[in-house]
Each structure stands twice: as C-alpha cells, then as structure tokens.
Amino acid sequence: MNILAIGAHPDDIEIFMYGILALFKKRGDFVSTIIATDGSLGGEGSKKKLIISRQKESTLALKEFGKPYFLKIPDGHLGDVIDHKYKLKKKIEIIKPDLIITHHWLDYHSDHRNLSKLVNEIASHYIPIIYCDTMMGVNFNPSHYIDITSVFNLKKKSISFHKTQKPERFYNLIELMNSYRAAQCNMPKGNYAEAFYFEKSFPFSSVDKHLPNLTDLIKFDIKKQFGFL
Ligand SMILES: [Zn+2]
Numbered sequence: 001m002n003i004l005a006i007g008a009h010p011d012d013i014e015i016f017m018y019g020i021l022a023l024f025k026k027r028g029d030f031v032s033t034i035i036a037t038d039g040s041l042g043g044e045g046s047k048k049k050l051i052i053s054r055q056k057e058s059t060l061a062l063k064e065f066g067k068p069y070f071l072k073i074p075d076g077h078l079g080d081v082i083d084h085k086y087k088l089k090k091k092i093e094i095i096k097p098d099l100i101i102t103h104h105w106l107d108y109h110s111d112h113r114n115l116s117k118l119v120n121e122i123a124s125h126y127i128p129i130i131y132c133d134t135m136m137g138v139n140f141n142p143s144h145y146i147d148i149t150s151v152f153n154l155k156k157k158s159i160s161f162h163k164t165q166k167p168e169r170f171y172n173l174i175e176l177m178n179s180y181r182a183a184q185c186n187m188p189k190g191n192y193a194e195a196f197y198f199e200k201s202f203p204f205s206s207v208d209k210h211l212p213n214l215t216d217l218i219k220f221d222i223k224k225q226f227g228f229l
Helices: 012-027 048-062 082-095 110-123 149-160 168-184
Strands: 004-008 029-036 070-074 099-102 129-132 144-147 193-198
Touching: 004 012, 004 070, 004 082, 012 029, 012 099, 012 149, 012 168, 012 193, 029 082, 029 110, 048 070, 082 110, 082 144, 099 110, 099 193, 110 129, 144 168, 168 193
Parallel strands: 004 029, 004 099, 029 070, 099 129
Antiparallel strands: 129 193, 144 193
C-alpha cells in the first residue's frame, strides 16, 4: 500500500504516528510524509535558523520513509488562506496515497485542527483517512489500537532527533500516552499502543484489513494480574 502521513509541525508525525508508520514500512508498504508548517514558532531566536534546523531534524527523524515533503506554511497560520489547501492538494495528487494518516479535527492546536479539515476536504470520497490521537487523548475516542511495542524504541529514537524541541519531554509524553492506550486494551505493563480513529464514509466502510498489528482481545482475569488492573 501507499501510505501518506501528514503532520502539522516538524515533530508531530514522530509523536503521534511513528509507530504505525514503522509497522507499515516493516510490512513492505511504501510510506511518505508531508510536514505542513515550517515550525517557526517552536523555539526562541532567529526564525530563519529555526526553520532550517527543524527541517534538518525532521529529515533525520523520518529518514526511514525517505525525505519528507515540506510545505513551509507559516507556523500558527495553517488554513488562513486558500493557497494552503491547493499546496496540500497538489502534493497529495502527486503521491496518490491509498490511505492518509493525519490529525484529528478536535485536537488542541489550531494548525492540527485546520490541517485535519483541509485533508478531509481534499481526500473527500477518494482516499480513506485515519486520524491519529490528540494531545493527551483529549476529545479522542479511538476506533483502532495498534500494538507498537516492537517499534517503540524506534519511535523514541526518531523523536530524539528534534534537539531544538527538548525531546526528553516528549519521551515522557509518549510513555504516558502509549502506555495508557495499551492499558485500555488490557495489554501487559511495558507494552505500548497508538490509537487512531476511522470514520466510515462512502465508499469506505472499513480499514481493518489494511492496518498492521491491531491489538488482540485480552480477556480480563482477576486471578492473572499481568496488566495494569
Ligand atoms: Zn503540532
């Protein structure tokens, strides 16, 4: 399959969807990435320098999937002008993905929300979309959980390339979020899951067959307390 991940800022793909992308790649799928904004609000000092540094960081962090496409939309202003939609549309038409992964429309940051809406409009009834988890899972009710335990360290490593962003705080974030999502599936402690949401719309009724490492059913057993409960 041809998978396209679209993140709003230079570190979003790594934080919210790296696990599933690594699993797609492992399975032999083709993965490409688009980073919509230039990330120029993610730090102090010269914006120009920060944009260049963040591009370098993303290129290293996502190298498993080839070089990311940078749309360089000003950070904090995604969706302000119609040109942003066309920029995005043009790239999606070149890549021709079978499946898109992007932010949820109720996420915390306006760039995430606006990107989600734009991608939804562009993909329309042509390309199915799965939406990644929101920051701290707020306003997000997953439809799919992906077991990313086997690639969790790769995810952490990809985040480590974002030196300008003090990556340690994101280690804490993914530890918390991906453990919590694993716990929701009654997976044993030390396991990790990423959560996604797929909304049915004609002609796409299901994506289940195409997702890697969907979490298994694990019955709750009070006598065998191997999980979080
Ligand atoms: Zn972001």
